[in-house]
Amino acid sequence: MRSSIKMITFAALTGITFIFDMAKTKHRTSLKDLARELGVSIATVSRALRSSPEIGREMQERVKEMARKMNYRPNPFAQSLRKEAPKMIGVVVPDLVTHYYAAVLDGIEDCARQAGYSVISANTHEDCEAEAKAIDNFISLHVEGIIACLAQTTTDYSHFEELAQMDIPLVFFGRTCLPERFSSVTANGDEAAQQATQHLIDTGSRRIAFLGGPNHLDMVKRRKHGYLEALRDNRIPIDREMVVCDNISYDSMREAAVRLLQRPDRPDAILAFNDTVTFAAFTAIKQCGLRIPDDVALIGFTDDVHAQYMTPCLSAIEDQSYLIGRRASELLLKSIAGDTAISKVIVPQKLVIRDTSAKRPVGKTT
Helix, strand or coil, X not given: CCCCCCCCCCCCCCCCCEEXXXXXXXXXXXXXXXXXXXXXXXXXXXXXXXXXXXXXXXHHHHHHHHHHHCCCCCCHHHHHHHHHCCEEEEEEECCCCCHHHHHHHHHHHHHHXXXXXXXXXXXXXXXXXXXXXXXXXXXXCCCCEEEECCCCCCCCCHHXXXXXXXXXXXXXXXXXXXXXXXXXXXXXXXXXXXXXXXXXXXXXXXXXXXXXXXXXXXXXHHHHHHHXXXXXXXXXXXXXXXXXXXXXXXXXXXXXXXXXXXXXXXCCEEEEXXXXXXXXXXXXXXXXXXXXXXXCEXXXXXXXXXXXXXXXXXXXXXXXXXXXXXXXXXXXXHHHCCCXXXXXXXXXXXXXXXXXXXXXXXXXXX
């Protein structure tokens, strides 16, 4: 269930870890608003408000006058943090209640704490406007750098491009964009999906469906590519009706899975994009009165904790999500220290075979 917490949560870090819910924040005039109105960069506005000698007097007066006109107020909380608290980094996640993002955040926090940083986390609930607002808030808080995973609705990357213009370090993880400008940490989702699909084929499945998220997400593209490559390698015809890429939500993916399973030519196996989609597919199979794996085999991208305690136990492609968080934090800290290299780190995933995938014992032939 979505949490609309609108609160600050304290954690055992060197300093403080904050978690902001971005779903229902009331808009207040920001540096970005002033910059848009004046037709200048956010960096120019920030420096002008600080009376920086880098900005001419006339521009300083224009900016300050616009700030008065638009009732701009500096964030005193942020100012006190800059004076009294350890240095901070911001983290933007699409859905903090899932185990994947919570584990990534653990990795980020542990690495940041060891380097003397505190972490502010913004939960966007997969909403691009909330994501842009979170970035704007982090700029106002003067964070040292930002780690982000795209919301599924994000197709405009201008709020991230502004960070590059302001020389604020940014590292993406999981779902990424602007690869020529920012470092990233991703998993080998294409290889993992191909391996999982091959396992389903080797154990008797032939009509294998792929349930994924929006097609514009690079993570979806990688995992779908691996699935399709396995079908091609085995000369299995690709049925586009078996590839469903849609909104990443439990209800929508459960309904999509039910529609597939009620077809006369229903799938006999499903490869699911992430844990939300996996649980939705699992429920749909049960809802349709089908057996796992005898009628429909299932493999999902999810975490070890949930996979072991499902009945039957789930065959899963397991993310090393904690390690992804640590690697992202390490890259960001290097960037904060002045490293300008654009790095692409790939963290391998692991296929763990349990009870939901094999229609017959591995090694037998049809």
